[in-house]
Amino acid sequence: MRELRIHGRGGQGSVTAAELIAYAAFEGGVFSQAFPAFGVERRGAPVQAFVRFSDEKVRLRSQIYEPDYIIVQDPTLIGDVDVFNGMKAGGIAIVNTEKSDFDSGVPEGVKVYTIDATTIALEELGVPITNTTLMGAFAAATGEIELEPLEHALRSRFSGSMADKNVRAAERAYNLIGGAA
Amino acid sequence: MALRVGCVAAPGRALENKTGGWRVFKPVFDPENCTKCGMCAMVCPEGCVRETEEGTFEPDLDYCKGCGICVEICPKKGIRMEKEEK
Numbered sequence: 001m002r003e004l005r006i007h008g009r010g011g012q013g014s015v016t017a018a019e020l021i022a023y024a025a026f027e028g029g030v031f032s033q034a035f036p037a038f039g040v041e042r043r044g045a046p047v048q049a050f051v052r053f054s055d056e057k058v059r060l061r062s063q064i065y066e067p068d069y070i071i072v073q074d075p076t077l078i079g080d081v082d083v084f085n086g087m088k089a090g091g092i093a094i095v096n097t098e099k100s101d102f103d104s105g106v107p108e109g110v111k112v113y114t115i116d117a118t119t120i121a122l123e124e125l126g127v128p129i130t131n132t133t134l135m136g137a138f139a140a141a142t143g144e145i146e147l148e149p150l151e152h153a154l155r156s157r158f159s160g161s162m163a164d165k166n167v168r169a170a171e172r173a174y175n176l177i178g179g180a181a
Numbered sequence: 182m183a184l185r186v187g188c189v190a191a192p193g194r195a196l197e198n199k200t201g202g203w204r205v206f207k208p209v210f211d212p213e214n215c216t217k218c219g220m221c222a223m224v225c226p227e228g229c230v231r232e233t234e235e236g237t238f239e240p241d242l243d244y245c246k247g248c249g250i251c252v253e254i255c256p257k258k259g260i261r262m263e264k265e266e267k
């Protein structure tokens with residue numbers, strides 16, 4: 001079983017990202033589970049969401065304390081929240097930051113992919129909501145989900161031009177990380 | 182912020198909770214254009230736009246959430262939003 005923890009701020013779509021990643025993973029043929037942390041959910045407050053992927057049915061219902069993967073939607077969270085807490089060695093972290101030399105507090109053995117998702121989201125969607133962009137980056141960095149099921153997941157949630165824009169943002173991130181990985 | 186039993190906190194503790202990290206865009210005030218009307222300070226939901234000694238205004242970026250309401254209200258269009266690197 002592989003586990004993903006998403007750190008974000010209320011309004012950045014962490015919970016939606018978790019749901020759509022689980023949807024895409026399930027479509028790709030594995031069992032999956034997504035749920036948020038119940039806590040403050042107002043705009044701007046630090047939030048978490050979780051996803052589990054497994055080849056067998058997922059019976060576990062607890063929060064995720066030792067993730068294989070994390071997504072950090074906002075680098076300013078790192079001062080407030082211990083985002084790397086409990087990360088397994090060999091884990092993969094995807095951090096939304098403009099700084100390519102990002103290394104604050106990264107534990108040993110964790111591979112970090114940085115992506116400037118805010119700029120991509122602003123260019124493709126017109127709003128600084130980075131969840132779908134980071135989903136593309138997650139797909140490319142970890143291989144847990146393929147681009148095609150990801151696109152289906154996005155189109156199941158968004159319609160019309162909003163779906164096209166989100167798919168474009170995810171694809172851009174996928175190609176950006178895929179080229180680097 | 183840790184709360185004690187009963188969730189009673191000393192007054193003024195909200196100042197410890199710096200909300201500046203939330204924003205994507207920051208407001209940039211142009212004092213040259215300012216007529217000192219004070220509308221920006223009036224509408225700021227965070228109450229973080231302060232009057233300077235010259236009577237113009239500036240935001241406290243420790244708390245500004247980047248909502249951009251000051252930009253909307255400024256009659257002289259003397260405030261603009263700028264993307265911040267983080």
